[in-house]
Amino acid sequence: MPAGIMVPARQAPPLMGYGSTSGLSLGQPSLLDATQHFQQQMDLTATTAESDMARIREDEFLSKSGSENADGASGDDLDPNQRPKKKRYHRHTQHQIQEMEAFFKECPHPDDKQRKELSRELGLEPLQVKFWFQNKRTQMKNQHERQENQQLRSENDKLRAENMRYKEALSNASCPNCGGPTAIGEMSFDEQQLRIENVRLREEIDRISGIAAKYVGKPVGSYPLMTPQVAPRSSLDLAAGNLGLPPAMAGHGAFGASEMLRSASLPNEFPVDKPAVVELAVAAMEELTRMAHAGEPLWMPSLEAAGPEVLNVDEYFRTFPRGIGPRPVGFKTEASRHNAIVIMNNVNLVEIIMDVNQWSMIFSSIVSRAATLEVLSTGVAGNYNGALQVMTAEFQMPSPLVPTRESYFLRYCKQHGDGVWAVVDVSLDSLSPTPGLRCRRRASGCLIQETPNGFSKVTWIEHVEVDDRTVHSMYRPLVNSGMAFGAKRWVSTLDRQCERLASVMATNVPTGEISVITSQEGRKSMLKLAERMVVSFCSGVSASAAHQWTTLSGACAEDVRVMTKKSVNEPGRPPGIVLSAATSFWLPVPPKRVFDFLRDENTRSVWDILSNGGIVQEMAHIANGRDEGNCVSLLRVNSTNSNQSNMLILQESCTDAAGSYVIYAPVDLVAMNVVLGGGNPDYVTLLPSGFAILPDGPPTSPEDAAGHGGTGGALLTVAFQILVDSQPNAKLSLGSVATVNSLISCTVDRIKGNVLGEGAQ
Structure with a gap:
């Protein structure tokens, strides 16, 4: 035997x-x-x-x-002396x-x-x-x-x-x-292969179970939902600590992590069986790695030349018949695969993805809120190999017209060899059904392979089942194409953020680029302030469950949505009542044309009410990406109004294959001088406003793809934040709401008039 x-x-x-x-x-x-x-x-x-x-x-x-x-x-009629x-x-x-x-x-x-x-x-x-x-x-x-x-x-x-x-x-x-x-x-050969595979899987389960056994029974209270396990670090701190910058350049944690986690609606306890979670994690990792290496017929090429590959759903269910169960009624499948070479080594990428604070910061345009509910394994040998976490996250689009997608899932990290890592997410619905969730993640995540030049090749798979029937009709083509939440958006965002981090390391910066910035410390401090501005804008413009938008029917054709926030003793935000307003609309011009128009300081006075018709001058410029549109600028408004003589505008523009942003905020001259001297930017008050520019659907031609366009049009979201009262307990007046509504309507009309007029020429 x-x-x-x-x-x-x-x-x-x-x-x-x-x-x-x-x-x-x-x-x-x-x-x-x-x-x-x-x-x-x-x-x-x-x-x-x-x-x-x-x-x-x-x-x-x-x-x-x-x-x-x-x-x-009957028994009563029988004679006892007679036989029945x-x-x-x-x-x-x-x-x-x-x-x-x-x-x-x-x-x-x-x-x-x-x-x-x-x-x-x-x-x-x-x-x-x-x-x-x-x-x-x-x-x-x-x-x-x-x-x-x-x-x-x-x-x-x-x-x-x-x-x-x-x-x-x-x-x-x-x-x-x-x-x-x-x-x-x-x-037989098949029997031998099954035997080898069985032994390998059992060894992996035993190893992970042994690690997880140390944590089984540990109360969930030891993992606070609203308090980070470690001090949150910004992506710039990551660059300083992990990419070789001097210790003197490492700053404090970036503003915004606690704001993203506040008011999160999360489960109070972790009710599922932990050994079952381990088995689910191992099976999901197997599926992810097989899907990362598979070709046709499982994956079909996109109509776009450099677009993501699309999953053949029928072939998927034939290849992986078990999974986490059948697709829920009313849900549809979105699955895509995309890859890119990013400027970061594999170890640092794994650290970013497995740290919920860094992950939320890097993907702030996609992740509106996230938290780690429980850590079943921290990994072995001082790294994340074998790390297993239970998480919840909310994924967003930069528009209040697209509902966010909440997911309750586990995240498992594994090293597959020298320089090869994989991180997989999979929903826990099959083990712990969560009523009310409209999105669940099948095996999704990324395979990270080290390249000879120290960079990383990232293959990203995004596979979800979702009920998106409440998406606004204007955004439906973009969402249905998979571009809104698909693999290409994740990879494009990661690629751009890695370029941004690499710019922090640059030491051979031309003197003409930094202008009024006199030191590397000042350059890094300004980039860190801009990063906080972008994170704050992205977290406040979507239809997150943490927001309660009120719809106003203004003078313009589009509905304006408003909400109020009370700010009390929050570093980096002015005290009082802040009114946020946002609206989204379609423009029949390519997204790149809209992006170039909005980021150009020479045309700013046309649409920016704050500039009051004055001349806008760029005082500092920091390039942070290959595309010339990726930069951080410090603008000065030369206005005839003496009350605005001390006003500066901090602006960041960024663009990639998935979308573009122009985000800005007025800053005080005295505070900005401290930042330019290398001081701590965390206490500089900011109320960011700006624009999110997206294609209106998948490209239908090479020209559309080159212009980051869909059918040739652009979806533009305009968002403002204004301090309407410096007293947090004051009541919001109808006059303040009307003023903000009028402001955003006027801005929309000016943008339409100039962009469409320019396009007609």
């Missing part, structure tokens, strides 16, 4: 998760022992079946006897049997009302009907057991024959190297 051959145990529960890891295994009992035990169980089953048959015949006799009391004398008359059997008619047989197929367990109705129709007593159905159910059960016994006997015979084959193979086997006996019996 070869070591490691496992007899498939009948009725063995399957592993939870994507694919079963049952099959050939090491360390199991011998096949002969299992076969003998199998025969004993069959004999016991046969004995039980014979007892049931005897009981059925007795019940049948009693049923028939009981049905004849109406034909014979022999009872006559009451045979049901063929019609009665056929009717009860037909009823049995529809309802094997009729209730009292149904039995009485059936007895009236057939001319029987309700008790007779009851006994007939009891006997019929017992008969069906007995037939099923007989069939099952036959199957078991057949399976037992096969196992005995297989056992003899293995014995013969063992007795005749010899080592090809030494000619002596071998411990490995004759087996």
Whole structure:
């Protein structure tokens, strides 16, 4: 008997998760022992079946006897000195049997009302009907057991024959190297591969379970939902700490992490079975790595030349038949794959993704809120290999017209070899159903491979099932195409953010670029302030569950949505009542044209009410990406109004294949001088406003793709934040709302007039 051959145990529960890891295994009992035990169980089953048959015949006799009391004398009428008359059997008619047989197929367990109705129709007593159905159910059960016994006997015979084959193979086997006996019996190539795969999966599960065992039973309270486990770090601090910048340049945590987590609606406890989570994580990792390397027919090329690959859903379910269950009713599948070379090494990328604060910061345009609910494993050997976390996150689009997508999932990280890592997310709906969620993640995540130049090749897979029927019709083509939340958006955002981090490291910056910035410390401090501005803008412009927008019907064609926030002792925000207003609309011009118009300081006075018609001058410029549109600028408004002589505008413009942003905020001259000197920017008050520019759908031509366009149009979201009262407890006046509504309507009209006029030329 070869070591490691496992007899498939009948009725063995399957592993939870994507694919079963049952099959050939090491360390199991011998096949002969299992076969003998199998025969004993069959004999016991046969004995039980014979007892049931005897009981059925007795019940049948009693049923028939009981049905004849109406034909014979009752017990009270019998003479005790006389023997009772022999009872006559009451045979049901063929019609009665056929009717009860037909009823049995529809309802094997009729209730009292149904039995009485059936007895009236057939001319029987309700008790007779009851006994007939009891006997019929017992008969069906007995037939099923007989069939099952036959199957078991057949399976037992096969196992005995297989056992003899293995014995013969063992007795005749010899080592090809030494000619002596071998411990490995004759087996097919498929059996050998299954055995190897089974051993590998079991070793991985045992290893992760051993690590997770240290955390099982630890109260969830030790992982605060609203307090980060470690001090939050900005992406610029990551660059300073991990990419070799001097310690003196490492600043404090960036503003915005606590703001994104505040008012998060999260589960209060972690209710699912942790060993089942481990098995689900291992199965999801297997699926992700297979999907990352697979080609056609699983993945189909996009119509766009450099676009993401689209999943063949039918082929997916044939390849991965188990998964986390069928797609919920009303949900649709969105699945895409995209890859790129990014300017960051694989270890730093893994650290960003596995730290919820850094991950939320890097993907602030996509992730509106996120939290780690529980850490089952922190990894081994001082890194994230084997780390397992339970998380919740909310994914957004930069418009209040597109609902956010909340997801409750686990995240598992694994190193697959030198320089190769994978991080997978998968929803926990199959283990812990969460009512109300309209999005669930099948195996999604990224495969990170180190390249010879120290960069990383990232292959991203985004596979979700979602109910998006509440998306506004204007954004529906973009969402349905998968561009809104798909793999290309994740990869494009990551690529741009890695370029931004690399710009922090640059030491050979031309003097003309930094202008009024006199030091590297001042340059880094200004970039950090701009980063906080972008994060604050992105977290406040979407339809997040943390926001309560109120719709106003203004003078313009578009509805304006407003909401208020009270700011009290919040570093980086002015105290008082802040009114936010946003609106989205379509422009029949390419997104790139809209982006170039809005970021150009020479055309700013056309649409910017704050500039009051003055001349806008760029005082500082920091490039932070390959595209010339990716930069941070410091603008000064030379206005005839003496009250605005000290006003500066901090602006960041950024663009990638998924969309573009122009975000700005007025800053105080004195505070900005501190920042330019390398001071801490965390306490500089900002109320960011700006624009999000997206294509109106997937590109239909190479020209549209080059212009980051869909059908040739652009979706523009305009958002303002204004301090309407410096007293946090003050009541918002209708006049303030009307003023903001008028401001945003006027800005929209000016943009339309100038962009469309320019496009007409």
